[in-house]
Amino acid sequence: MPIDLDTLNENQRKAVLWGDGPLLVLAGPGSGKTRVLTFRVARLLEEREDVSVLALTFTTKAAAEMRERVDQLLGQRGDRAHLCTFHSFATDVLRQHGSHVGLRPDFSLLTQDEDRIAILDDVAARLAEDGHPVPTDRRSLLTLLDRLFAESYDGGPEAPPLTRRLGNYTIN
C-alpha cells in the first residue's frame, strides 16, 4: 500500500520524494518539517526493502512521536528505522564500539555538575601535587572546559598540563 501523500503540500511532497543525494529542509516553525521527515522515512522504507534509516532527533519525545507516525504510515512497525536522540545514538555507538578506544561497555555518563566538579577537584589536586597552579573557581573552570570540549580542542603540542591531565583521566 503506497503511502498517501495527498495531505502534503507541493513543497512538502517534493522534499518527501527527493531521491538524489542529501537534502536539507530549512523552514520556519510550524511549517511541517517533522512531518516531511516522517513521511520521507516511511517512503524510503516502503520503497526499498534493503534500506534502513537512521533518524535522529533532539528530544526523546520527538523520537517517540516520529516512531509512532512512521509505524502508522507503514501500517506496521518500521523495524528498519532506527529512531532515537542524538545523545542516545552516540551513547549506543560508544557502548557497542567503544572498546576500540579503550572504553568499557558498562561506562556511565556523568550528567550532574556536582559529579563532574568532584572529578575536576580530583584532577586539580593531582596537578597541584605536581606543582602546577590551578584556578580555584571550579564551576567557571568547568564551563571553560566544556567550551573547549565542544570545540574539539585537543590541546595541541603546547597544551597546558590541565587539559593533558584531563585527557588522560580515567576513573579507577
Add this chain to the structure above:
Amino acid sequence: MKLRKLKIENFRGMKDLELDLGDTTVLIGENNSGKTAVLEVLRLCLRELGPRRRVVFDAFDFHLKDADAEPSSAEPIQITITFSEDAVGDWDDQLVGRLNRQKVLQVDGDGRSHVVLRVTCAFDLNSRDFDQNWSFLTLNDQPLTGIFEAALGTLQREVAYFYLPALRDAARHFDAKGPYWRPFLKDNQLPAEKKAEIAKKLKEVNDLVVASHTSFEQARKRLKKVQDVVPMASGDMVSIEAVPGRIFDMLAKAQIHLGTSTGAKVPVGRHGEGTQSLAVLMLFSAYLDAWSTGTPIIALEEPEAHLHPSAVRAIWGVVSGIAGQRLISTHSGDLLSEIDVHNVRRLVRTSAGVRSFRVPDNLLSSEETRKLNHHVRRARGELLFARCWLLVEGEAEVWIFPAAARASGIDLHQKGVRVVEYSQSDVGLLAKVANALGIPWYCVMDDDSGRRKYEAAVKANLGSAKESDRLVLPYPNLETHLLPSGYAPQYAPFMSAQNLAKMKKAEGDPGYWEEFASHLPSQAKTRGAAAVAAEMERHGAVGVTAELTDILTKAVTLAGSA
C-alpha cells in the same frame, strides 16, 4: 552468517575446549570424547535458549571434576559462540543492519563483522537454583550493555540451528508430529477451491466405503445407542470416517512408501534401519530446501548409521549438498575418506578435559595434501581414529608387527594402535599430520644405508617429544633380525639357488645371516615375512623377539598416553 569459534568451559566432559569451525567441520573421537556434547551445547544455546532465561542446562551438564564433585559446587558453565565474516562484506547490508539495530554487531580492526554470544550457568547459593544468563560481548570479551531481550531472537533467526541426532527412526520422523515432516503436511499450501474439491471427493469415497462395509453400519448403530444413555447436544453424533474427511486430517495421515526390490510399496517405517536413516536424512534435506532461511547450521550425528560402506561414501554427496554450514560427527573411516582432512577436528579426552586437534590450514603444501589424500584419506580414513601410529617401512613389517602382537596376546585394535607403512608414502608428512591431530607415533627404521632417506624427516618432526619416544632403529633390516631367530626355514624356500651359490660364508660363520639376507630376492622378503607371521602366531609369545616386544610395548604405552 557463519559460526567460526566455539568455546566451551565446564560443560560435561569439557573443562576448556576451543573449536574453530569451517563451512564443514567433522568431529571425530572415541565414544565419550564429547562429539555429541558439542552438537548438544549448540542446540541448547541456539535453539532452546530463550529470552525468558528458562534454564536450559541440567545438573549433569556441569563439569564434575572428580567423583565427589556436585553440580552446586562445580565451576560455572560458560559457552562462547562467535560468528564472523571471513572477509569484509561477507554479510549483506541488511543482515548487518539487523544486527546493528540490536546493537550486538562488532567490527574488528580489519573491518570484519562479528557477533559474540556468551551463555553462562552457575549454581546460585542464595536461591539454591541454577542461574543462567546470556549476553553479547565486545571483541575483547566485555559484555555489551543496553541489549534488548529481542537480540537473542534476532540472532537465532539468522542462524537457524538444525540438529539431527544419530537415532533416526523413520516411523517417528515421518509422523505428523515430526518436526521436519509436519511442515509438509500443512494444508495452508492448498488454494481454497482445491480444498473444497478434495473435500467433496473425500466425502464421496467415504460414503462409498461406509456403504459397502455393512460392519461399519452396525458399529454405527451400536455407537448411536451411547446417545440413548448419555444425552448429547445434537442428533447424528456418530459418523464413521473410513477415509479422513478433512484435508488437514488426510495430510496428517500421509505416508511415505518406498518401493522394494520386488516392486512392492512398503511404508518407510517398515524398511531396514539403513533405509530409514537415509530416508530421514533426505527428509531433513528436503525440509531445509523448502523452509530454511538465512544460513542454517546443520548438525548431523553419525550420518553413516546403519549404512553399507559404499552407501556411506555416497551419503557424503547428499550431506554436502545441504545448503548451510555443516557440523558432523562420525565414527566412519569411509565417510572420512570423502572429507578434506583440514575439516576434521579430533576430540581427545585427557586428564585436563577434552582437547581438540586439527591439521591447520597452512601446515601442508599442496603436494603434501595430495600425498596425504592418496595414502591416508582415500584408502585409510580410519587411521585418523587411531590412538597411536606405529610407522613401519614396508609390507614385510606390516606382516610381522600385527602377527607379533597377536602372538604376544596384545590386541592392537583394542589399544588403538594402527600399523602404517611409510616407504611408499612420506614419513615426515605422516609424522607432521599425526602431531597436528594429537596422535602419538613411533617409527621403526632399518639401521642400514636406507636410513638416510627417512631419518632426517623423522627428526625434523619430533615436536616436543623425545627422540627415544618417536624413533627406534632395532636392526639393520628385518630379515637379518628374523633369520637367526629361528625363522630361517620360512625364508629358505624363497631363496633362489642362483643366489645361494653366490654365498661366500658358511652357516655358523659370523655375518652369515647378513650375507644371506643381502642375497634374498626382493619378493622373497615379503613372502618370507608372511610365512614368518603365520609361524610366529603358531609359536605364541615365545616366538616373538625381545626387540619386537619392546616396540609393541612402546606403541601400546604411547596409545595409552594419548
